[in-house]
Amino acid sequence: MPRHLRRWGPPLLLIAPSLILLAVFVYGLIAVNAKTSATDMHTAAQTTGRAPVHGVGLKNYFDLLGSEAFQHSLRNLVIYTVVFLGGTMLFGFLWAWLLDRPVRFEGWFRSIYLFPMAISFVASGVVWRWLLNSNQGESASGLNRLFQMVGLPFLQNNWWNNVDYGIAAIAIPAIWQMSGYVMALFLAGFRGIPEELREAARIDGASEWKLYRHVIFPQLSPVALSAVIIVGHMSLKAFDLIMSISKPANYQTKVPAIDMYVFKSSFNYANAAAVGVILLVIVAILVVPYLVHTTRTEKKS
Amino acid sequence: MTATVEQLGSITGQPRPQDRVPGRGRYALGRTAKYAVLLFFLLVVLIPVYVLFVTSFKGAGDASPTRAWNLPQSWTTENWTAAWDALAPAIWRTVQMVVPAAIISSLLGSMNGFVLAKWRFRGADLVFTLILFGMFIPYQAVMIPLLQLVLNAGIPSGIPSLILLHVIYGIPITTLIFRNYYLSVPNELLEAARVDGAGMMRTYASVVLPISIPAFVVVLIWQFTSAWNDFLFAVFFSSSRNGPVTLALNNLANGALLTNYGVSMAGALLASLPTLLVYVLLGKYFIGGLMSGSVKG
Numbered sequence: 001m002p003r004h005l006r007r008w009g010p011p012l013l014l015i016a017p018s019l020i021l022l023a024v025f026v027y028g029l030i031a032v033n034a035k036t037s038a039t040d041m042h043t044a045a046q047t048t049g050r051a052p053v054h055g056v057g058l059k060n061y062f063d064l065l066g067s068e069a070f071q072h073s074l075r076n077l078v079i080y081t082v083v084f085l086g087g088t089m090l091f092g093f094l095w096a097w098l099l100d101r102p103v104r105f106e107g108w109f110r111s112i113y114l115f116p117m118a119i120s121f122v123a124s125g126v127v128w129r130w131l132l133n134s135n136q137g138e139s140a141s142g143l144n145r146l147f148q149m150v151g152l153p154f155l156q157n158n159w160w161n162n163v164d165y166g167i168a169a170i171a172i173p174a175i176w177q178m179s180g181y182v183m184a185l186f187l188a189g190f191r192g193i194p195e196e197l198r199e200a201a202r203i204d205g206a207s208e209w210k211l212y213r214h215v216i217f218p219q220l221s222p223v224a225l226s227a228v229i230i231v232g233h234m235s236l237k238a239f240d241l242i243m244s245i246s247k248p249a250n251y252q253t254k255v256p257a258i259d260m261y262v263f264k265s266s267f268n269y270a271n272a273a274a275v276g277v278i279l280l281v282i283v284a285i286l287v288v289p290y291l292v293h294t295t296r297t298e299k300k301s
Numbered sequence: 302m303t304a305t306v307e308q309l310g311s312i313t314g315q316p317r318p319q320d321r322v323p324g325r326g327r328y329a330l331g332r333t334a335k336y337a338v339l340l341f342f343l344l345v346v347l348i349p350v351y352v353l354f355v356t357s358f359k360g361a362g363d364a365s366p367t368r369a370w371n372l373p374q375s376w377t378t379e380n381w382t383a384a385w386d387a388l389a390p391a392i393w394r395t396v397q398m399v400v401p402a403a404i405i406s407s408l409l410g411s412m413n414g415f416v417l418a419k420w421r422f423r424g425a426d427l428v429f430t431l432i433l434f435g436m437f438i439p440y441q442a443v444m445i446p447l448l449q450l451v452l453n454a455g456i457p458s459g460i461p462s463l464i465l466l467h468v469i470y471g472i473p474i475t476t477l478i479f480r481n482y483y484l485s486v487p488n489e490l491l492e493a494a495r496v497d498g499a500g501m502m503r504t505y506a507s508v509v510l511p512i513s514i515p516a517f518v519v520v521l522i523w524q525f526t527s528a529w530n531d532f533l534f535a536v537f538f539s540s541s542r543n544g545p546v547t548l549a550l551n552n553l554a555n556g557a558l559l560t561n562y563g564v565s566m567a568g569a570l571l572a573s574l575p576t577l578l579v580y581v582l583l584g585k586y587f588i589g590g591l592m593s594g595s596v597k598g
Contacts, residue, residue: 010501011420014412018472019428025469026435029443029450036445047449091342098339109339111584113346118580118587120530122547123569126554127349130356130562141369146348149370176349184588237439240532244551260441261536264448273445280442287437295426 030280037061037273044267060274069251070259070275076167077255077282081235083168087175088231089224092182099183100190110187114180121177125244128173132245134158160245166252170241178234182227189223190216229290236283357381357567380561384553384568391549392571395529398460398545402467403524407517409468410475414516415509417476418483419491420501429480436473444537451538459543466538467528475520482516483509519589526576526587546572 038055045051064070095113099106116124133142136156140148144156159169193216201211239257246253248262256275263272352370360377368374417429440447447466456462486509494504535548550572554565580587 011416011422013502014505015416018409018413018432018476021469022432022435022472025447026438026443027431029446030438032446033443095339095342098335103335103339109343112343114588115577115580116346116349118526118576119573120532120547120550120576122530122532122551123573124349126550126565126569127353127356129554129560130352130566131349135366139366141366145366145369176346180346233437237441240547243532243536244555247555257439257441260444264445264537269445272441276439276442276444279439283437283439287434291430291433291437295430299426 033273033276036269037271037277039270041270041273042268047267047269056270060270061278064271064274064278069254070256072251073254073256073259076253077236077238079165080167080171080174080238080255081232083171084174084178084235084238085228085231087171088178088182089227091175091179092227093186095179095183096186096190099187110183113183116177117181119177121173121240122244124173124177125241128176128241129245132159132169132172134161160250160253163252166246166250167255170238170245170253173241173245174235174238178231182231185223185227185230186220189220192223193219225290229287232286233283236279236286353566353570356562357384357570359563380563380567381571383564384571387553387564388546388549388568388571391544391546394460394543395545398463398467399525399528402464402471402528403521405464406468406471406475406524407520409472410477410479410520411510411513411517412505413472413476414479414481414483415505417480418486419488429476432473432476434473435470436477440470440533448537459539460545462538463528463531463534463545466534467524467531471524471527475524478520478523479513479516482513486512515586518583518586522579522583522586522589526579529576 037060038057039053040056040059041047041053043051046053095109099109103109131142133140133144134157135141136144136158140156143159147153147155160166162169197215197219198211201215206214237257238255239261242248242250242253242255242258243261248254248258254262256279260272260275260279263269263275355372357380358376358378359373360375360379362374363371413432417425417432451458451462451465456465490508491504494508499507529545530547531545532547532551535545539545539548541549541552550565550568553568554560
């Protein structure tokens, strides 16, 4: 018995506090939240226990998913994610590709491309709200004014005030902040490709395109996957930028995380919890296969 | 997920040697085009910085949209004074929040990382994956019961609650970074300690901790930055009277009916200075956090 204790005791002692905290604050609370989402806790009186709460099964989910307002949020989330992911992957890859080969002042380029990541979404929202001002013509400021000044007045538009695609404008500052991160990932990927591989391909007479198609891209795919997962899960949780640029009451830029906040603010805890579960399911579909996959490949190596 | 601090050498280090490219002329042209593209993107990335900086020094006389992109007619620091008055208490509160949050979650992460890297037990992978999943969950999925739990436990709203939350929800990422770091520590080192009769705790305290400094720097910076920039927990667990700087900044910028952009932008710069300073001074370690937070080996 003491031998068991000697072997199991110390490691357990080190790791137990964290495991207990995570078991309670992640998995325990997910369970409680799921339970709340299956109740009729829609009023302030119920949240403080002054009125009874009843189970309603999946009714809140059906109501939410059936409502046009929430469908609009989900549609916005898809648009936002496509634009955000597409933009960061495009610029991140392009910058890394440009910087991979010897470039003078490489450190400067890299540092400046990456710096927006050190800033909070709230702070960047302050300046982007100004840049994405929807005024045009005489009263234009922000980017619309800049477009006039550089002779591209046709590019002016009403940004996040656009009824159908306003949410895509919110993705622009997100791309500004996260492209440098994707660049850093890709750059590490490029530099991780052994020079011999490129040489071997060249000696075999591979064209530049074939070199990329058959050597470089396959080598970069794990990095690309990481980037998609990281940016993708950030995108699905989009909240700060929208709060700071267009405010939560704005219909055309709302997403599930904003709905959740609005429901919570009006003490509609059941609906807030249901939105939380829906977001969790969406993120889990993206992340769980990735986590399982990485643990497996790591085990093999 | 095994990228670690030392792998960063690959992006912070030297670029690969020059490749042989046929056709010198085309090459020179291509190189000019490359620098032009790089410089163009550099300017685009810096546009918001220019706007922030210039607008924060503009007075009421520069309010006209026709002068939106111009330099101030007369430079004034009144926006900065106003922003400082509005944000200073919140900045101080944020310091009181991020320092303990970063230190405690780093220590926990180090202990977990050590156990998970060096102590193989059945189900270790599952435990690690379950911990990691905590990094990705949308906090919306725990927020409602979390609010009730924190309230019922009597933890004061504002900074104390936020410290607790940043510590707990910081555990997955700190564990990940430390685990990957400790995987690179040779087992012989630990064996030697064991032969000398040191138990696991002694080994951890006297052998492992002293060589963990680089990982601690990375993790502390990472936790400092994410706690400083957090807005989600701030909105749910604090108010403008007791909340951190992101919340105060958002109130400053969006609270009034008509935004005073001069003051807001001075405020945005003020609120970003600490993390920007860390980025400029300790950029290598900052990138370290980025990489280890994501890359798999």
